[in-house]
Amino acid sequence: MGIAQWQAGDTPTDWIARADSALYQAKHAGRNRCEIYTAPT
Secondary structure, eight states, X not given: OEEOOOOTTOOHHHHHHHHHHHHXXXXXXXXXXXXXXXXXX
């Protein structure tokens, strides 16, 4: 599962893209995981 918070000025596409990124972080980290999107530093 990937989680992303709605931010002011977001389009639905922006929001979904961040959640999708978190989802793929979870997939690469292993099974049965939930990841929260964090901005790259």
